[in-house]
Amino acid sequence: MIANYRAREGVRTGFIFTVTWLVVLVAVFPLFWALSTSLRDNQEIISRTPTLLPVDFTLENYDTMLKLSNFPQQFSNSTIIAIGSSLSVVFFGSLGAYSLTRFRFRGQGLSLRVVLLTYLFPAVLLVVPMFIILRNLKLTDSYAALIIVHTATGLPLGLWLLRAYFQSIPIELDQAAMIDGASRLETLFDVLMPQAIPGMISIFIFIFVFSWGDYLWPLILITSRSQMTLPLGLHTYMNDMGFEWGPLMAATVVFALPVVFLFTFIQSRLVRGLGAGAGAVKF
Amino acid sequence: MMAKLVGRSANVRLEGLQKVFGKDTLVVDIADMLIPAGEFVTLLGPSGCGKTTTLKLIAGLERPTRGAIFFGDQRVTDVAPGSRDIAMVFQNYALYPHMTVQANLEYGLKKHHVQRDERQRRITWASEVLQLERLLQRKPRELSGGQQQRVALGRAMVREPKAFLLDEPLSNLDARLRLLMRAELIRLHHTIDTTMIYVTHDQVEAMSMSQRIAVMRDGRIQQYDRPEAIYRYPGSRFVASFIGSPGINMYEGDLVSRDGVLHFVAQGVDLPLSSAIVERLSAPAGTKVTLGVRPEDVLLHVEGSPPDAPVGRVTVVESLGPETIVTLETTVGDVTARVLGMLPIDFDAQIPFSFDAARLHLFDATTGESVLRPGASTSSAKAFRSSAARLPSLVQQTQSG
Numbered sequence: 001m002i003a004n005y006r007a008r009e010g011v012r013t014g015f016i017f018t019v020t021w022l023v024v025l026v027a028v029f030p031l032f033w034a035l036s037t038s039l040r041d042n043q044e045i046i047s048r049t050p051t052l053l054p055v056d057f058t059l060e061n062y063d064t065m066l067k068l069s070n071f072p073q074q075f076s077n078s079t080i081i082a083i084g085s086s087l088s089v090v091f092f093g094s095l096g097a098y099s100l101t102r103f104r105f106r107g108q109g110l111s112l113r114v115v116l117l118t119y120l121f122p123a124v125l126l127v128v129p130m131f132i133i134l135r136n137l138k139l140t141d142s143y144a145a146l147i148i149v150h151t152a153t154g155l156p157l158g159l160w161l162l163r164a165y166f167q168s169i170p171i172e173l174d175q176a177a178m179i180d181g182a183s184r185l186e187t188l189f190d191v192l193m194p195q196a197i198p199g200m201i202s203i204f205i206f207i208f209v210f211s212w213g214d215y216l217w218p219l220i221l222i223t224s225r226s227q228m229t230l231p232l233g234l235h236t237y238m239n240d241m242g243f244e245w246g247p248l249m250a251a252t253v254v255f256a257l258p259v260v261f262l263f264t265f266i267q268s269r270l271v272r273g274l275g276a277g278a279g280a281v282k283f
Numbered sequence: 284m285m286a287k288l289v290g291r292s293a294n295v296r297l298e299g300l301q302k303v304f305g306k307d308t309l310v311v312d313i314a315d316m317l318i319p320a321g322e323f324v325t326l327l328g329p330s331g332c333g334k335t336t337t338l339k340l341i342a343g344l345e346r347p348t349r350g351a352i353f354f355g356d357q358r359v360t361d362v363a364p365g366s367r368d369i370a371m372v373f374q375n376y377a378l379y380p381h382m383t384v385q386a387n388l389e390y391g392l393k394k395h396h397v398q399r400d401e402r403q404r405r406i407t408w409a410s411e412v413l414q415l416e417r418l419l420q421r422k423p424r425e426l427s428g429g430q431q432q433r434v435a436l437g438r439a440m441v442r443e444p445k446a447f448l449l450d451e452p453l454s455n456l457d458a459r460l461r462l463l464m465r466a467e468l469i470r471l472h473h474t475i476d477t478t479m480i481y482v483t484h485d486q487v488e489a490m491s492m493s494q495r496i497a498v499m500r501d502g503r504i505q506q507y508d509r510p511e512a513i514y515r516y517p518g519s520r521f522v523a524s525f526i527g528s529p530g531i532n533m534y535e536g537d538l539v540s541r542d543g544v545l546h547f548v549a550q551g552v553d554l555p556l557s558s559a560i561v562e563r564l565s566a567p568a569g570t571k572v573t574l575g576v577r578p579e580d581v582l583l584h585v586e587g588s589p590p591d592a593p594v595g596r597v598t599v600v601e602s603l604g605p606e607t608i609v610t611l612e613t614t615v616g617d618v619t620a621r622v623l624g625m626l627p628i629d630f631d632a633q634i635p636f637s638f639d640a641a642r643l644h645l646f647d648a649t650t651g652e653s654v655l656r657p658g659a660s661t662s663s664a665k666a667f668r669s670s671a672a673r674l675p676s677l678v679q680q681t682q683s684g
Contacts, residue, residue, distance in 0.1 A: 001678060170377065172374075172377035175371070176373060176377040178344065179343075179365060179369065179391070180365065180442075181366070181388075190379075190390070223487075255451060
């Protein structure tokens with residue numbers, strides 16, 4: 001009986017293991033292929049008999065990418081916009097979450113649901129109205145345009161996740177700080193925000209990754225080469241003359257690095273953040 | 284180094300204080316209450332009686348719907364909590380988790396712009412009194428419950444406030460630690476001598492620590508007096524049943540006048556009232572009353588009983604060491620008796636019993652109010668905490684309030 005049970009458990013574990021690794025393989029292989037391609041020379045890239053690993057290892061593509069394209073400028077644009085959007089969502093999300101958990105006001109529940117509703121709209125629906133608004137504000141083709149749009153798109157998620165965090169902080173901490181003489185803002189910054197750091201980091205990463213990889217909004221709002229973000233920049237390797245696979249893949253690898261870094265080093269915090277968020281989605 | 288804060292402490296006065304939640308849920312309704320400067324006063328009552336809300340009103344964390352709060356002569360009803368010069372200890376301590384003990388103690392002082400030297404002096408003083416010296420660099424999560432409790436007290440002490448507000452600060456501790464901290468708190472109050480307002484649902488805590496107790500129910504103060512007075516002369520059936528462990532014995536019956544003597548008559552009981560009780564009685568014969576008898580006022584006659592003593596069958600015997608709690612099944616209902624020492628009493632034994640005639644309590648059966656006037660005054664305060672020098676000022680404050 002016990003042996004039977006153990007055998008069944010073994011099969012079960014094996015099955016889950018296999019499926020998990022298949023999924024990982026499907027997800028990771030393109031990245032691996034990009035890395036592998038970026039390290040080959042042109043001959044090898046277009047060879048009809050590709051190998052899994054480069055035969056002649058070369059960094060030539062990276063050199064070309066840096067020399068020929070506007071990569072450093074685009075990298076810096078993307079970084080400023082992604083960090084700006086993330087900080088902005090964390091900041092406004094925290095303020096919103098604080099007010100939603102600490103004050104009672106008319107239409108509180110409704111406002112929270114409406115915020116969520118905006119999250120459900122596909123971005124494409126918002127393209128035209130958003131473009132008109134930003135054009136009227138004379139903000140198109142600027143960092144501000146993308147930071148505003150990414151903040152608006154990411155704020156619902158940020159608000160909901162941070163609300164869950166703020167809700168889990170006992171109200172007595174606020175009260176203790178108030179009795180200690182702190183103002184509401186001081187209470188928020190000195191006492192509550194430090195408790196919500198895991199949630200704030202999670203939101204930061206989420207919005208960073210979204211903003212970093214976004215193609216749609218820069219395509220619509222950015223026109224000058226100097227303001228281009230990396231996803232737009234990648235597209236310049238695919239031109240009328242054909243595809244420059246080597247530099248394109250090199251740019252792709254560098255493009256993916258910050259995201260890989262964020263996930264690798266701050267993953268544990270991210271998981272904690274998701275855990276807290278999951279509990280909060282239930283009404 | 285032992286600073287006395289009595290000079291800074293203020294009496295706290297509540298005037299027509301009401302708090303309504305929602306449309307018409309009256310949770311606090313206090314006509315008038317004076318908490319004299321430097322006293323340890325407890326708000327006692329079952330959960331939901333409004334005691335914590337009252338404390339929050341005093342702290343400024345809740346705004347009263349009506350009425351006013353005074354610290355000394357200053358009206359503080361609309362003053363922000365941080366400017367009321369009070370400190371509060373919470374049930375869950377509410378220490379700032381990301382700060383060290385030192386930073387926790389210091390935070391309120393920084394917010395009040397206390398100079399660095401003075402901050403350090405107060406922290407050193409508080410950590411000496413509470414033995415926190417070795418814990419100053421630790422975070423709250425690295426401390427035991429008792430240590431966290433002491434830090435919470437320290438955070439209140441360093442503020443040198445006009446009043447300490449304590450919201451069930453011992454309820455999260457285990458029984459042994461609770462006893463220890465109870466003694467610590469009494470000692471602390473003796474040391475710093477500042478006004479302390481303490482909220483609890485535990486009548487033992489209230490009785491053992493307070494100089495005055497306000498028993499609350501449904502937002503109202505049922506009785507506000509010295510612990511001894513509340514125990515000996517409960518003003519209502521509720522107060523009598525809430526104070527004392529094991530609880531008071533209660534029996535429904537009538538006051539009957541027979542041959543010029545008043546009797547308490549119930550099924551199976553005919554108890555002539557002693558002159559000591561009749562002198563204090565304010566209800567006429569014929570009134571329906573509830574008789575209350577404290578377990579220690581039930582006399583068990585193991586050897587040699589009065590001739591007409593009723594008899595009860597022993598159903599429960601709880602030997603606690605210094606005393607034994609015996610429950611008897613009688614014609615009037617269950618009777619719980621507390622007797623000194625460990626008595627060799629068998630289950631099912633038939634034991635004659637009687638009530639101490641001078642120490643009975645009588646309540647109006649309909650209103651629940653006591654129909655006895657309070658007897659001779661009990662001692663005005665616990666001897667070890669009242670000094671001759673302080674008493675006159677206390678009396679004066681009470682009168683002026």
